[in-house]
Amino acid sequence: MKIDIKHIAELSRISLTDAELEKFTPQMKTILESATVLQEVDTSNVQPMKKRIAFDQLREDVSKKGLTQEEVLKNANHREEGFVKVYGELFGSIEES
Amino acid sequence: MLKDKDKKVKYDNEKYDLIVGLEIHIQTKTKSKMFCSCPTGYFHKEPNTHVCPVCLGLPGALPVPNKRALELCILMGLATNCDINNEIHFDRKHYFYPDLPKGYQISQYKQPICSDGYVTVSNGVRVDIERIHQEEDVAKSTHHTESSTGKEYSLIDYNKSGVPLIEIVTKPTIRTAKDAKDFATKIRQIARYLGISDADMEKGQMRCEPNISMQEKGKWEYKDGQILPLGDYELNSKVEVKNIGSITAVEKSIDYEVQRIIKKLEEGKKIKQQTRGWNADKNITEFQRSKETADDYRYMPEPDIPVIEISTEDIERISEKIVELPDEKINKYIEKWGISEYAADVISSSRENAKYFERLQKELSKTLDEKEAAVEASNWLMGTVFAIGNLNIDIKDLSLLILAFKDGLLTKSKAEEVLRECLENNKDIKEELERLKEEQEKSSENIDGIVDTVIKENTKAVEDYKSGKKASLGFLLGQVMQVTKGTADPNEVRNILKEKLE
Numbered sequence: 001m002k003i004d005i006k007h008i009a010e011l012s013r014i015s016l017t018d019a020e021l022e023k024f025t026p027q028m029k030t031i032l033e034s035a036t037v038l039q040e041v042d043t044s045n046v047q048p049m050k051k052r053i054a055f056d057q058l059r060e061d062v063s064k065k066g067l068t069q070e071e072v073l074k075n076a077n078h079r080e081e082g083f084v085k086v087y088g089e090l091f092g093s094i095e096e097s
Numbered sequence: 098m099l100k101d102k103d104k105k106v107k108y109d110n111e112k113y114d115l116i117v118g119l120e121i122h123i124q125t126k127t128k129s130k131m132f133c134s135c136p137t138g139y140f141h142k143e144p145n146t147h148v149c150p151v152c153l154g155l156p157g158a159l160p161v162p163n164k165r166a167l168e169l170c171i172l173m174g175l176a177t178n179c180d181i182n183n184e185i186h187f188d189r190k191h192y193f194y195p196d197l198p199k200g201y202q203i204s205q206y207k208q209p210i211c212s213d214g215y216v217t218v219s220n221g222v223r224v225d226i227e228r229i230h231q232e233e234d235v236a237k238s239t240h241h242t243e244s245s246t247g248k249e250y251s252l253i254d255y256n257k258s259g260v261p262l263i264e265i266v267t268k269p270t271i272r273t274a275k276d277a278k279d280f281a282t283k284i285r286q287i288a289r290y291l292g293i294s295d296a297d298m299e300k301g302q303m304r305c306e307p308n309i310s311m312q313e314k315g316k317w318e319y320k321d322g323q324i325l326p327l328g329d330y331e332l333n334s335k336v337e338v339k340n341i342g343s344i345t346a347v348e349k350s351i352d353y354e355v356q357r358i359i360k361k362l363e364e365g366k367k368i369k370q371q372t373r374g375w376n377a378d379k380n381i382t383e384f385q386r387s388k389e390t391a392d393d394y395r396y397m398p399e400p401d402i403p404v405i406e407i408s409t410e411d412i413e414r415i416s417e418k419i420v421e422l423p424d425e426k427i428n429k430y431i432e433k434w435g436i437s438e439y440a441a442d443v444i445s446s447s448r449e450n451a452k453y454f455e456r457l458q459k460e461l462s463k464t465l466d467e468k469e470a471a472v473e474a475s476n477w478l479m480g481t482v483f484a485i486g487n488l489n490i491d492i493k494d495l496s497l498l499i500l501a502f503k504d505g506l507l508t509k510s511k512a513e514e515v516l517r518e519c520l521e522n523n524k525d526i527k528e529e530l531e532r533l534k535e536e537q538e539k540s541s542e543n544i545d546g547i548v549d550t551v552i553k554e555n556t557k558a559v560e561d562y563k564s565g566k567k568a569s570l571g572f573l574l575g576q577v578m579q580v581t582k583g584t585a586d587p588n589e590v591r592n593i594l595k596e597k598l599e
Binding site: 011012013050051052053054055056058059060061062063064065066067068069072073078080081082083084085086087088 | 127128129133134135136137143144145146147148149150152153161162163164165166167191192193194195248249250251252253254255393395398403404405406407408411
């Protein structure tokens with residue numbers, strides 16, 4: 001099993017030191033190996049256990065007031081004129097969906 | 098058209114085929130967001146005031162799908178000849194960015210709601226649609242530099258986070274920049290016609306992202322929705338262009354990429370799979386980043402939303418909302434009503450124009466035959482109504498005016514004047530027309546007298562006429578019309594004048 005911790009870290013926008021990479025790689029390996037136990041179970045005849053609902057039961061399109069701006073910004077470390085403020089240069093190189 | 102100067106620097110494109118696929122995102126018009134009840138209208142609103150724990154991605158908050166949004170997605174699929182899946186499945190698409198508070202976007206991966214559709218663009222070219230799926234929009238972020246510290250930062254407004262978004266993906270079957278533009282135009286028109294979206298690109302309600310590649314002629318084939326290499330040919334990577342803020346930029350950015358890619362290939366360079374941004378000020382694309390692959394998004398089924406079952410009745414109910422689309426209207430106008438192709442095109446380009454035209458035609462056809470009614474309706478709509486710029490002009494009033502014109506009660510320019518006058522001063526057109534009629538009746542009794550006076554006062558013109566300058570009659574006619582303030586029937590006046598002069 002090839003594990004590319006560096007790539008996973010990049011996707012999560014986390015920078016890891018070489019020492020950390022060395023430390024996490026075997027840890028991730030252990031996690032994935034534990035999970036392979038699940039893959040040994042034969043599920044070919046098992047239906048996915050997912051709830052089903054009819055189209056009619058969906059939420060009607062009615063709008064309601066949510067949180068106040070004060071509440072929204074309560075957990076933000078930084079704010080500016082009602083916006084959440086985040087620092088970081090890497091954002092410039094990442095896509096806005 | 099290209100200027101000669103530009104032609105010289107253009108690279109020869111005998112060698113390559115252009116292959117384009119388009120991704121179009123459209124915000125659909127709902128009152129509440131895709132998975133929560135927060136209001137959607139975020140334009141010019143105070144930041145972070147249309148937000149709740151769901152669209153803020155707080156732990157434990159659960160998404161609840163919006164019925165209307167899904168109906169609009171299905172409606173778009175039906176209008177573009179797609180198959181509609183009988184189940185709706187949502188998936189999580191993971192990536193990390195501050196505009197995506199959950200760390201994933203709820204989207205659809207393996208089973209989109211709509212698939213395998215097509216639309217035909219204006220020149221008869223068919224563009225195949227691979228899929229249309231439902232997802233949610235992200236927050237709005239703007240990027241700045243702190244003046245005191247020089248640090249880069251972003252300001253985020255979550256009002257847009259969770260607004261319903263549909264993504265339309267074409268197959269890579271578009272072969273020219275013009276077809277790509279025409280396809281985007283058609284999609285925008287359908288979205289507006291069906292009330293799915295206002296699809297204003299400047300406001301970000303519609304976003305187009307072309308995927309562009311150039312392949313050597315004869316070295317590839319199109320099979321099962323994919324571009325495949327022939328023999329040992331290695332396909333060139335594709336380039337995705339973002340930040341396109343207008344329909345014309347769709348065409349321009351593709352034209353630009355064609356030139357850029359051919360230049361690279363001719364220099365023997367490899368094309369890197371990448372995302373580029375359109376710079377509308379400079380009319381160029383700029384490198385943004387290397388593209389993430391589908392694997393990097395680590396799609397997984399969304400466990401918080403049940404499978405939604407769509408019945409045939411649901412689809413029938415939704416399809417009832419489909420109104421006649423522009424193509425069908427154009428055909429009807431031309432074939433049935435004998436309207437010119439140009440007029441049919443202009444009238445059907447917006448639903449409001451088409452609606453007004455059809456109502457006017459219907460009203461007029463109570464008196465005129467349906468073709469004549471259609472011709473008059475189109476002439477008056479494209480002339481007078483467009484000139485006044487008001488589609489609220491009462492249909493009954495306007496049709497009375499048109500019929501009065503047809504009866505010869507007043508000239509077209511006089512009719513326009515009456516219409517403007519009535520609109521500006523809130524006068525009743527019907528009363529105004531009756532008043533005109535009375536005046537005309539009165540004046541036609543007086544018309545003999547007026548003609549006599551005009552003849553007496555314009556001896557020079559009379560002599561000219563008698564000596565063979567027939568054009569003078571027009572001058573005399575004008576004089577009479579002026580005295581009668583345009584109410585007299587010009588043909589009648591002409592006859593009386595001739596009679597008296599000869």
